[in-house]
Amino acid sequence: MADINSIQEEIISEFEILGDDKESTIYYIMELGDQLQEFPEEEKKEDNIIKGCQSKVWLTTTLEDGKICFQADSNTDITKGLISLLIRVLSERKASEIINADLYFIDKIGMGNIIGSQRSNGLSAMIKQMKLYAIAYQAKTNA
């Protein structure tokens, strides 16, 4: 599996192709969300909701071979697309990789301009939650 930065570079070049056309970019983000693995209905519960997002975002994790796998869903397609980008970069990684990841692709593709400041705060909340999961796993492993 490619490392975090290679995947970020992949994403950056995909968005470069879209250029400045906001409409194509938004549709592309939603298409990415459409491809996200189906999320079990029973996991759409209060405990799994990420706080700080305008839309509802549910996030769960599983541990496979010492790596953290993320599953997520949202009630809005754009948010689902956003979290699918984060999953693409951060899922199936060791806790330390997630904690130390510098997610520069978000600024590089101009996500703030695409989604606006309120949704950018939501995106930060998602990243924070994913990193918190990783920190918790690491603490548990080290204990």
Next chain:
Amino acid sequence: MSDLEPLNSINSGIIAEDKIRALFPILHQEVNGKPLVYFDNAATTQKPIQVIDALKKYYEVDNSNIHRGAHTLASRATDYFEQTRNLVKQFINAPSTEQVIFTKGTTDSINLVASTFGRKFIAEGDEIIISTLEHHSNIVPWQMLCEEKGAILKIIPIHDNGELDLEAYKNLLSNKTKLVAVVHASNALGTINPVKEMIEQAHEFGAKFLLDGAQSTAHLDVDVQDLDCDFLAFSAHKVYGPTGVGILYGKWELLESMPPYQGGGEMIKEVTFAKTTYNDIPYKFEAGTPNIADVIAFGEAIRFVNQLGKAAIRKHENQLLEHARERCATIKGFIPIGTARDKVSVLSFGINNIHPFDVGMMLDASGIAVRTGHHCTQPLMERFKIEGTVRASFAVYNTIEEVDRLVESLTKISKRKN
């Protein structure tokens, strides 16, 4: 003013779109690479150049604090400020300028009534009636008052088309009813309520009636004497005026009998450490330096509306609404929310399987500004069992071509999931 005359021959009732659009500098820009279509007019209307110029001129030429200054600038600023009060008086046909109070906005006007009329006249066990259509600003002040006083809040239900259940309203009215506070036109659905009849019915029980005119004053003739409402609240910024200016109209005897809202300068006659005597209305309710520049500029917005005439504005907006309704009905998955017979120019809807936020983002990406969400009417959304709607609201400067662009974009958006 003479420049404005060709905009509309009031007699013909036809709006000259191009001439009107030329007065709104903000409309002539691209958003996300597409010409801007501004359909968020129920949130705030854009401002014609006369309003913008008046703001600039005030700060460049006339800026001074009003009412007490002994110099020429103060006197000029006071005259212009009071001219707007007179224009508002005529705009709503108030009996006198003293009954026109400047506030920060509709919310502030309603809170003023809740804090003063409410403080004095609402007691334990009294009832206040509002409706399911209300904006949070016409719900929460009454909830707070009821909680403080031990009064009871009663809610008029609505029918599925978004019209008030008037039979239920009649049944809610009783000798316990002290106040009815109802919206003239719903911000979320556009429903125009038959308020004249409702006011008469409230008065039969001796109840006072506060009319929330935030969404009606830009579209309908609002004549406070004909309606016989006891209070009217509305905002300048929804009537082509600046933000930060609201109006509260009240019946003379009520305003006289109500205690002041806030204490400070302007609202006093005489202050000693032993006792303060309050100023006369309207100044009793206007503590502190008011929003002078924006009030003065609001005068230009009223002149603009008067030049066009509400009948012509309404006719134009109705054409846009009808066109939008007809064309949107052909879009697969289009779900209209609120289909009252009598509406202001608000088209509220959902698209099957697509969240309103997503619809809003996709429209924005194609240069179209709408509002999405609960529109500060969460109880109303709950009534329809929805999280929110997409709302396109039309103003006098909007065009049929812009509505067509909305329909084209929505058709494309809908195809994603329908």
